[in-house]
Amino acid sequence: MNKLIAYCLISCAFSTGVYALEPASTERLDTVAERGSHVMPFSLEKTLHIFKPTDNGGIQQVIAKEAGDSRQIALIRQHLAGLSAQFVKGDFSGPQRIHGNDMPGVKELSAAAGRVHFAYQDLPDGGQIAFVSDEPGLIAAIHAYFTAQLSDHARHVQHHGHQP
Numbered sequence: 001m002n003k004l005i006a007y008c009l010i011s012c013a014f015s016t017g018v019y020a021l022e023p024a025s026t027e028r029l030d031t032v033a034e035r036g037s038h039v040m041p042f043s044l045e046k047t048l049h050i051f052k053p054t055d056n057g058g059i060q061q062v063i064a065k066e067a068g069d070s071r072q073i074a075l076i077r078q079h080l081a082g083l084s085a086q087f088v089k090g091d092f093s094g095p096q097r098i099h100g101n102d103m104p105g106v107k108e109l110s111a112a113a114g115r116v117h118f119a120y121q122d123l124p125d126g127g128q129i130a131f132v133s134d135e136p137g138l139i140a141a142i143h144a145y146f147t148a149q150l151s152d153h154a155r156h157v158q159h160h161g162h163q164p
Helices: 002-015 025-040 070-088 092-099 104-110 136-152
Strands: 047-054 057-064 117-123 126-132
Touching: 002 025, 057 070, 057 136, 070 092, 070 117, 070 126, 104 136
Parallel strands: none
Antiparallel strands: 047 057, 057 126, 117 126
16 A cells, blocks of 8 residues: 555656655765766766656656767767666666665666566667556656656756657
């Protein structure tokens, strides 16, 4: 029952288009950026990160701030394609190295290998991973994961989805 209530609350928060989250503390943002520089090959300062919840999961996008920045675009695509392949296997070690082992949603998504569909796609100025499930508990885990990402990357996120 509690999972159902949590799912409904999360769904309602996202369906209104309002993100009811506080950015992480300055110290946390600095720590996440430092850890991220060792995991993500592209520049956080030259990219935007978008986490758009959907009714059946969500879309994670990383785009270059400058559309002609071919180096950042190539690094984004390489990273997200590899990340998507890891997610399919239930391997969320990359995000855990950045956000910690207790990152919301990761435990559930790691245990759900084969029950969440991950699809990588190139975008003209970056790339994206679609997270798709038909299980309410896993959709809630995806939304929790996205909320944690938005909080921890507050300096480098865009709250509206990019249109490829």
